Amino acid sequence: xxxxxxxxxxxxxxxxxxxxxxxxxxxxxxxxxxxxxxxxxxxxxxxxxxxxxxxxxxxxxxxxxxxxxxxxxxxxxxxxxxxxxxxxxxxxxxxxxxxxxxxxxxxxxxxxxxxxxxxxxxxxxxxxxxxxxxxxxxxxxxxxxxxxxxxxxxxxxxxxxxxxxxxxxxxxxxxxxxxxxxxxxxxxxxxxxxxxxxxxxxxxxxxxxxxxxxxxxxxxxxxxxxxxxxxxxxxxxxxxxxxxxxxxxxxxxxxxxxxxxxxxxxxxxxx
Amino acid sequence: xxxxxxxxxxxxxxxxxxxxxxxxxxxxxxxxxxxxxxxxxxxxxxxxxxxxxxxxxxxxxxxxxxxxxxxxxxxxxxxxxxxxxxxxxxxxxxxxxxxxxxxxxxxxxxxxxxxxxxxxxxxxxxxxxxxxxxxxxxxxxxxxxxxxxxxxxxxxx
Numbered sequence: 293x294x295x296x297x298x299x300x301x302x303x304x305x306x307x308x309x310x311x312x313x314x315x316x317x318x319x320x321x322x323x324x325x326x327x328x329x330x331x332x333x334x335x336x337x338x339x340x341x342x343x344x345x346x347x348x349x350x351x352x353x354x355x356x357x358x359x360x361x362x363x364x365x366x367x368x369x370x371x372x373x374x375x376x377x378x379x380x381x382x383x384x385x386x387x388x389x390x391x392x393x394x395x396x397x398x399x400x401x402x403x404x405x406x407x408x409x410x411x412x413x414x415x416x417x418x419x420x421x422x423x424x425x426x427x428x429x430x431x432x433x434x435x436x437x438x439x440x441x442x443x444x445x446x447x448x449x450x451x452x453x454x455x456x457x458x459x460x461x462x463x464x465x466x467x468x469x470x471x472x473x474x475x476x477x478x479x480x481x482x483x484x485x486x487x488x489x490x491x492x493x494x495x496x497x498x499x500x501x502x503x504x505x506x507x508x509x510x511x512x513x514x515x516x517x518x519x520x521x522x523x524x525x526x527x528x529x530x531x532x533x534x535x536x537x538x539x540x541x542x543x544x545x546x547x548x549x550x551x552x553x554x555x556x557x558x559x560x561x562x563x
Numbered sequence: 564x565x566x567x568x569x570x571x572x573x574x575x576x577x578x579x580x581x582x583x584x585x586x587x588x589x590x591x592x593x594x595x596x597x598x599x600x601x602x603x604x605x606x607x608x609x610x611x612x613x614x615x616x617x618x619x620x621x622x623x624x625x626x627x628x629x630x631x632x633x634x635x636x637x638x639x640x641x642x643x644x645x646x647x648x649x650x651x652x653x654x655x656x657x658x659x660x661x662x663x664x665x666x667x668x669x670x671x672x673x674x675x676x677x678x679x680x681x682x683x684x685x686x687x688x689x690x691x692x693x694x695x696x697x698x699x700x701x702x703x704x705x706x707x708x709x710x711x712x713x714x715x716x717x718x719x720x
Contacts, residue, residue, distance in 0.1 A: 303670070303674075308669070311670065312663070312667055323650055329641075329644060333644060
């Protein structure tokens with residue numbers, strides 16, 4: 293009987309201790325696992341928030357830069373033109389002889405024409421009229437023609453089946469991104485040609501920019517978008533984020549060309 | 564008799580508690596089914612053994628099912644990411660209280676039918692110890708403020 297009790301006691305004791313240890317291990321594991329997952333998520337969210345802040349800052353900086361440029365254009369170009377016109381008008385024109393009066397009026401007209409042209413240029417740089425009236429394809433063609441006219445670089449664009457226009461704000465964003473990319477290629481890559489192609493897929497449009505200069509790879513892009521430099525790239529990123537677009541930088545297999553691919557999803561009415 | 568009625572009430576309350584905290588609809592349905600099954604088993608035991616006997620079948624069913632539900636609750640806590648740490652919720656402490664209690668008394672209730680009255684008296688001290696632990700852990704649950712230690716994700720941005 294004693295042996296039986298001892299046997300029963302030890303089984304009970306060992307079983308209870310075993311079950312308790314198992315339970316405690318499970319509870320501790322769950323607490324630590326859940327804590328680790330939450331902390332990891334928190335860290336990821338903080339990183340995402342940081343990235344958002346960087347993009348927002350880049351966007352604000354770019355806006356400020358744009359404002360400074362417009363202010364400088366107005367102050368340095370339009371201001372003196374209008375001041376000169378005012379100076380002509382301040383002269384005692386009544387006492388002048390007829391030919392001098394006509395000469396003065398002609399000069400004032402020329403100055404005012406220049407001022408109108410200047411303001412038109414500023415307006416066009418803010419919102420290209422071709423983009424608004426004829427769409428992305430025409431705007432890019434127009435933009436590329438102007439670059440070609442300068443003779444410094446050979447640029448070519450080819451739109452395949454761009455029959456249904458995207459929404460106006462989407463087109464503007466894509467156009468700005470293309471402008472920024474071309475601007476970057478001019479500034480940093482030392483390319484001799486740029487070739488842009490547009491392909492229409494069922495649910496997205498793909499724009500590819502190919503150039504023969506010194507370009508970026510995806511790793512460079514990620515690195516630059518995380519660092520404090522590369523305002524233009526951050527701006528591209530933040531613009532594309534608005535339209536849920538993606539951008540990829542890569543070097544072609546022959547290591548001679550660099551390729552930038554922009555993918556923008558279409559909305560149901562754009563298909 | 565009193566203990567058996569207490570056991571029925573406790574088990575049904577626990578099933579209801581798990582019905583409220585578990586998120587999976589299939590498991591909720593399973594809990595409803597278990598409640599009915601438990602009631603039937605309890606009624607059968609009542610008619611078979613009368614009111615002076617200890618219903619070991621009911622106890623074993625209760626222990627097994629509550630243990631399974633506890634483990635499922637923990638599993639849900641792992642797969643569904645909450646906004647607060649698990650130990651900051653009262654439900655966690657209640658579930659843990661029952662988990663420790665069931666784990667501690669599992670073997671005791673398993674051997675109970677094979678023990679005579681003297682042995683039952685001798686080993687029943689284990690039940691008292693784990694009941695005290697369970698009550699203490701439930702007290703912790705009462706002191707946990709709802710929503711404390713909640714991570715406000717909106718403040719991150």
